[in-house]
Amino acid sequence: MRFFFAFLSLFVSVAVDAQEGYCITFNKTDIPTGVYYSPSVKFVYNDSFSFLYYYNLNNDYLKDSTLYSSKLIHHAVFTNKHKMKIYYESTTIGLPIIISDTIIPSAWKKINGTRNILGYECFGVKSKNKNIEIWYAEKLGNGVGFMFKNYNLGQPMEMFDYKNGIHYIATKIERGVFGFKLPEEKIVTTKQFRKLRFKSPF
Numbered sequence: 001m002r003f004f005f006a007f008l009s010l011f012v013s014v015a016v017d018a019q020e021g022y023c024i025t026f027n028k029t030d031i032p033t034g035v036y037y038s039p040s041v042k043f044v045y046n047d048s049f050s051f052l053y054y055y056n057l058n059n060d061y062l063k064d065s066t067l068y069s070s071k072l073i074h075h076a077v078f079t080n081k082h083k084m085k086i087y088y089e090s091t092t093i094g095l096p097i098i099i100s101d102t103i104i105p106s107a108w109k110k111i112n113g114t115r116n117i118l119g120y121e122c123f124g125v126k127s128k129n130k131n132i133e134i135w136y137a138e139k140l141g142n143g144v145g146f147m148f149k150n151y152n153l154g155q156p157m158e159m160f161d162y163k164n165g166i167h168y169i170a171t172k173i174e175r176g177v178f179g180f181k182l183p184e185e186k187i188v189t190t191k192q193f194r195k196l197r198f199k200s201p202f
Helices: 002-006 190-199
Strands: 019-030 036-045 049-055 077-080 085-090 097-102 108-117 120-127 132-137 155-161 166-182 186-189
Touching (some): 036 166, 108 155
Antiparallel strands (some): 019 036, 019 166, 049 077, 077 085, 108 120, 120 132, 132 155, 155 166
16 A cells, blocks of 8 residues: 555646636536526636636635646646646545646537637637537637547637537636646556556545
């Protein structure tokens, strides 16, 4: 047991200066029925980092925050755009750790026409398997890290996940100065995590 936890002794703390960026709120609905899903989604980003998290309408625990991801929460995703790395939490081996993974560039097929979402002209693309449809705004920078993907064309403002039957639509956009800090948790790669989970007594 001692050696099992000793393997997780790597700690990484990355603090960065705050930069100007955006905070976009998304609503989720069920595609077949149009019924609203809870929780909602927020995507906060600047040129270097991004942070995506879910929250209930009456309990946005990061409301008015200017420092994101200092404590990674369940289903939240932190992204380092320069390194093209995403980080997310897992507690399945008995203690919280951060899993690091590489973002793979996505291939898209363009959709004709444009849409106006919150005053921004948006262009459409579909994934090769047609499971994902995205409408993105070029003027809002890139959406690297949004839903674990590399949307390097622009910032997604609307997304159809046909495989899981979920529709995301931006309902609010705020501009501000946001700081990001990777949590001081143990960090392992996806490959290392799979080995640890196999050996875990939990």
